[in-house]
Amino acid sequence: MPRNRADPPHRVSLRRHDPSQPIDESPENDSSYRLAWITDPHFDHAKLDTWRRWADSLHEHRPSAIVLTGDLSEGDDVAYQLRCLAETFEIPIYFVLGNHDFYGKSIAQTRRDLIDLTREVDNLFYLTDTGIVIPRDGFAIVGEDGWGDATQGDYAGSVVSLNDFALIEDFVNAAPHDWQAMLQREGNEAAARLTQKLSRLADDVKHVLIATHVPPYREACWYEGKTTNDDWAPFFVCGAIGDALTEIAKSNPSRHFTVLCGHTHHDGDAEILPNLHVHTGYSRYGTIDIESIIRITEQGFQVPRSTGAKKATET
Numbered sequence: 001m002p003r004n005r006a007d008p009p010h011r012v013s014l015r016r017h018d019p020s021q022p023i024d025e026s027p028e029n030d031s032s033y034r035l036a037w038i039t040d041p042h043f044d045h046a047k048l049d050t051w052r053r054w055a056d057s058l059h060e061h062r063p064s065a066i067v068l069t070g071d072l073s074e075g076d077d078v079a080y081q082l083r084c085l086a087e088t089f090e091i092p093i094y095f096v097l098g099n100h101d102f103y104g105k106s107i108a109q110t111r112r113d114l115i116d117l118t119r120e121v122d123n124l125f126y127l128t129d130t131g132i133v134i135p136r137d138g139f140a141i142v143g144e145d146g147w148g149d150a151t152q153g154d155y156a157g158s159v160v161s162l163n164d165f166a167l168i169e170d171f172v173n174a175a176p177h178d179w180q181a182m183l184q185r186e187g188n189e190a191a192a193r194l195t196q197k198l199s200r201l202a203d204d205v206k207h208v209l210i211a212t213h214v215p216p217y218r219e220a221c222w223y224e225g226k227t228t229n230d231d232w233a234p235f236f237v238c239g240a241i242g243d244a245l246t247e248i249a250k251s252n253p254s255r256h257f258t259v260l261c262g263h264t265h266h267d268g269d270a271e272i273l274p275n276l277h278v279h280t281g282y283s284r285y286g287t288i289d290i291e292s293i294i295r296i297t298e299q300g301f302q303v304p305r306s307t308g309a310k311k312a313t314e315t
């Protein structure tokens with residue numbers, strides 16, 4: 001929501017849902033679980049009317065929960081936007097952060113501030129910080145910010161220069177020749193956190209939804225219907241998470257992994273392995289979309305796409 005008033009929204013006071021326990025399936029709660037997926041909303045670019053229409057539309061879907069895959073806003077406005085969401089939608093809101101969310105601060109300070117917020121607002125869950133969410137028996141949701149980690153493409157030869165290097169304190173305060181190692185470290189730490197979470201899944205979990213910001217594979221890094229080139233890949237693929245997920249999916253063939261990501265603002269679906277699929281979401285500055293209303297069925301997490309997302313096989 002754009003800032004149109006001086007006071008932040010009131011704190012939501014809800015009975016806190018324990019994310020490690022299945023959500024109540026009693027008839028009065030409607031037994032059909034609907035997870036609204038939003039990516040790269042860049043709320044700071046949207047007019048108030050746009051935000052209200054989007055919120056009304058989202059209400060009509062009666063979501064059980066919301067998952068946001070990063071780039072909510074920038075700087076302190078990220079917390080403001082999350083408070084607005086928490087007040088407007090009295091359901092669990094799961095989120096990870098994108099590179100824009102760190103603008104104006106350091107990476108560590110941004111995470112600290114938002115972890116503090118989730119301790120205060122009952123229905124906000126920062127998936128990078130929190131553990132495993134169990135929306136239904138046999139299903140799990142986990143998340144991790146991820147980072148364009150300079151492991152794919154041609155970092156040294158790339159002419160791409162992201163605002164990240166001018167607006168995130170870690171990079172501003174470092175010498176440019178250190179940036180590649182810093183990006184790789186962010187990717188490795190993200191992969192380690194995610195691996196640790198996935199290693200703790202109970203045996204009965206057969207379907208895992210992974211929310212992250214940066215596509216973990218070149219095959220999932222879409223731009224205008226094609227996948228990334230060597231110039232953009234260093235900043236638009238989190239190769240460390242991709243490597244980790246491939247290994248985990250191969251060693252757990254009876255478990256299916258569904259990845260949601262954004263960052264490229266262009267949508268597509270990619271099958272990396274028979275049990276590992278990646279959905280990349282669409283975004284355009286100034287508009288806010290609902291990328292999908294995800295359902296849980298016997299076949300797993302169903303991610304219908306209204307946008308006719310490209311398939312990896314169409315490249």
Ligand SMILES: [Fe+2]
Pocket residue numbers: 040042070071098100263264265283
């Ligand atoms: Fe974005």
Ligand SMILES: [Fe+2]
Pocket residue numbers: 071098099100213262263264
């Ligand atoms: Fe991004």
